[in-house]
Amino acid sequence: MKIRVRFLLDFVKIFGRNAMEVxxxxxxxxxxxxxxxxxxxxxxxxxxxxxxxLKGHFLLNGVNILGLDGLHTLLNENDEVVIMPNMSGG
Amino acid sequence: MFGYNGKVLFVNLSDGEIESRELSESLYRQFIGGLGLGVRMIYENTEPGVDPLGPDSMLGFSVGPLTGAGLHGARFAIMGKSPMTGGWGDANCGGSFAVSFKNAGYDGVFFKGISHKPVYLFIKDGVAELRDAGHLWGKDVYQTEEAIKQELEGSRVKICSIGPPGEQLAYCAAVMHDQSAAGRSGLAAVMGSKRLKAFVVSGSQKVPVADPERLAQLRKAYLQGVKNVQHPWGQALRDYGTSVFFDALIPPGSTPIKNFAVQGEEAFPDYVLCKADEFMKYRTRRHACLGCAIACKGWLEMKDNKYGPISGTVPEYETITMFGSDCLVSDLEAVVKANDLCNQYGLDTIEVGATVAFAIECYENGLIDDKDTGGIELTWGNADALVAMVEKIAKREGFGDVLADGVKVAADRIGKGSEKYAMHSGGQALPAHDPRGDIGLGWGYCCDATPGRHTADHVKHSHDCKVAFTLSDRLNFPDLDPLDVDANAGIYASCSAVDRVITSAGLCFFAMWTEELPLIEAIVAVTGWDFTLEECLKTGRRIDTLRQAYNIREGVDTTQWKMPKRVAAVPTDGPMKGKKLEFDRMKLKGYQALGWDPETGKPLNATVDEMGLRELVGNL
Structure with missing residues (x-):
């Protein structure tokens, strides 16, 4: 099944693009x-x-997987997953 | 003694007496410097129960052994009894003040009393004098700095000052230096209460260090590491400054939106209008605190800003969030203007932003109306209203007078159940980090002696995020689920200790995220002590314990410092949906790990004895 992946910040550099289908x-x-x-x-x-x-953030359809089933969270066709670094400061 | 001047100054503003006192090396070693030195001095030299804004309270400024060591910036600390919490208060600030302060010949200055007329203190190479500030009273911070530079030595003098909000005892006020703020804890109001307009230094006396060659080696290696920084947080700071955290923290839900009511990109899609790249369009140059190779600050020019041309600093993450997403404002020009107003008048952008967001929610829910606000429509996302309200707060005009003492006092004044919209802990507004996202910071919001602070807990958050930080290789904490509050309590207590030593030594937290900052080695090279990691952890705990003992001595029930109900709830939507954090248990386990009684907040007798504080604090 197809999953749309969107990269933010460092992951754009790592994958050389800001989105892809997997x-x-x-x-x-x-x-x-x-x-x-x-x-x-x-x-x-x-x-x-x-x-x-896990030290990155994974957001499945906008929800952090830590509030779901973590790495065991089930995916569905056409889900969107945002992958980004865990950061803080200010 | 190496690394220190070995003396501090006590200034009685009531009678103008200035006294220099020498301190023992063992005292420095027990409390390092900065806020550690400050709490030691103020605990001993003030009576319990003083009015924070009265003559018997004390306001301290201090630096540390690594101030001027050229490793990573140089921050100074201010401290005293907080009018916001009724207990211990401290804040810190970067720029170039700290190095000149230390080179002027003192490790700390402690002000007591109330001057009968406005004054400022000027120290030049060991000589201190109180000077008339009658002509400066009422001037804003920009005007004050300019006037002092003209009457002294131009740009060679370094200045900390307050503007009209500090003079008028607003708890939202900040002590300002070079468009940076020592903003938290309401200490600018303490400064105003003493009629102390400014503290000015000019220093050229370098303090000898024990092993200059070793320090030079450490500095060289460290600066090379900064140049080639691979750490993602260090890179982000170097390239953008803290504004980039707005991009990084909105999507996972760590950035407060609409007064902490909602989280995530979908809750505030217009956040993209205030992303770091938008600010970078106006950045004219990067700017560093003295001696810092990262240079996370920036200057901008915004000639066509609809509120008037602005030449000032790029707003920091805290500011962008509190004026932006927390008020649902996506207007870049308004955020820049609100930031500049705070710098001009001397206001804490965190407390002001939180208070405006609170007022907006009161207005939207009918607790206040146009008659209260003087016709300002305090609606979500209203950029003009935000700017107008910040100016009213700065001048304590109209409804600004109701809001000028921060979110807790504003809720007390408005009443009508508005407390439920006041996002604070212990009287101090929560900063720009939702603790369900930034869990380590949440620990500090309710466990630290100064609640609701973001600069008290950076080490914890680094641990949570599984990124390398100063000493992480040697502390070797196990990687734990950040949601497991029981398992993390002991680690967080140790993180607090490291936080306290970094600050007390005079460094910036952001040093942690470059390449391994040689914290312990640098203290050894500067002081000549056989300072170890174990001593570092114990020293940090001692400082934490004395700050908390101060709260207890002042009769503050810190067990009641809790997360606002809205913030403690399990989100039902957005990126943190279903994420459950047991903050009450976090506090219980936190106090246990710190060696404090969870029922009363008092440091346990065993802790007081272990820290060597019995003689100072007696029986709490």
């Missing part, structure tokens, strides 16, 4: 989308800490 298996989860997109150790280093904790 195919994941039927009944795929956010973790499946990550496997497709972040297919090298270098890329995975941008979203997982050394101890394998």
């Amino acid at each position: 195919k994941v298996p039927p009944n795929g989860k956010v973790s499946d989308l990550i496997d497709v997109l972040f297919d090298s150790d270098e890329k995975r280093g941008h979203i997982f800490s050394e101890k394998n904790y």
Whole structure:
């Protein structure tokens, strides 16, 4: 099934674009989308800490996956996922 | 003694007496400098229960051992009893003041009493004098700085001053320097109450350091790291300044929108009109605090602004949020104008923005009307009303007088159940971070001795975000789910300690996100002490504990500092939908981790003894 992915900030540089369409298996989860997109150790280093904790934000149709089922959150055809760094300051 | 002047100044404004006191090296080592030194001095030299705006309260300014070390900026701290919380208050500010202050020969200056006429203090290379400020009283900050420069040594003098809001004891007022603010805790009102218009320094006496060669090595390596910074937060700060955080924090819901009522891009799609790139169109140059290689500040020129031409600073993230998304204003020119008004008059953009957002919600819900506001239509997104209201607050005119003491006092004055719209903790407005998104900051909003602050908790947030920060390799905290408040409490307490040492040493938090700032090594090189990570953590805890002991001594029930109901609720929509954070439990576990009694907020006897504070605080 097709998932529309939108990148913000650092991830625009990492992927060289601000949006793309990604195919994941039927009944795929956010973790499946990550496997497709972040297919090298270098890329995975941008979203997982050394101890394998998520350090980027994933928003599924505008909702942070931390308030859903995290990496196990199920995806549906034509969902939009925003991927961005976790930042703060001010 | 290396790294310090070894003395502080006590100024009694009631009788004009100025006294220099030498301090022991062991005292410096226990409290480092900055706000740590400040709380130690003020705790000992003021009586319990003083009126924050009365003659017996004390206002301190201080610097630290790394001030002027050339590592990363130089911030000074101000401190005293907060009229907003009734307890401990501190704030800090960058620019070039801190280095000149230290080079003028003192590590701190503590003002007591009330002058019978407006004055300012001028210290030049160890010589301090109180000078008449009658001609400056009533002038705004820009006019004040210009006038002082003309009568002293031009741009060589560095100036901290207040504008009319501080003179008129507005809790929203800020102590200003070089268009930057030491804004929180209402301490500009304390300065105004003393009729102290400004504190001016000119210093050329460099303080010797223990190991200059080692410090030079550390500086060289650090600056090289900054030049090649790979850390995403460091890069963002260097390229854009903090305005870029508006782009980064709206989508995940961390930026307050509509007085903290909603979150996310869909709740405020027009936020794109205030993204960092929009401000960059007007930025004429980057600007750095003295000695900082990141240069996160910026100057802008906006000649065609509909509110009049503006030449001033690029608004910071906190300002863009509080005047922008929190008021549903997407008008860039209005945000820049409101920022400039605050810089001109000397106002804290966070407290002012939060108070205007609160007033808008009161107006929209019929608690106040045009008669109250003097005809200003305080509706969501009304840019002209925002600018008009900020000016009214600056001058304490009309409804501005109701709002000038911040969101908590404004709710008390308006009554009618308006408290539910007042987004504050312990009397101080929440800043531009929704604690459900920025969880570590939420811990500080209710656990720190100065509630509702964003500069008290940057280390915690770095930990939550799983990014590297100063000492993270050596602290080696486990990566935990930020929502697990039990598991994170001990880590957060240690993060607080590091925060306190960074600030007390005189550094900027943003140093953490460049390339490993050599915090401990630099303190060793400057002071010659065998300072270790363990001592760093204990020192930070000591400072935290004494700040809290001050609150207890002043009779403040800090257990009642809670998150506003709206902010504590589980969002039903938007990016944080379903995200549940147990703030009450976070506070309970936080106090336990800090060694404070969760029932009373008092530091436990064992904690007081372990920190070596018994002689100073007695039995709380």
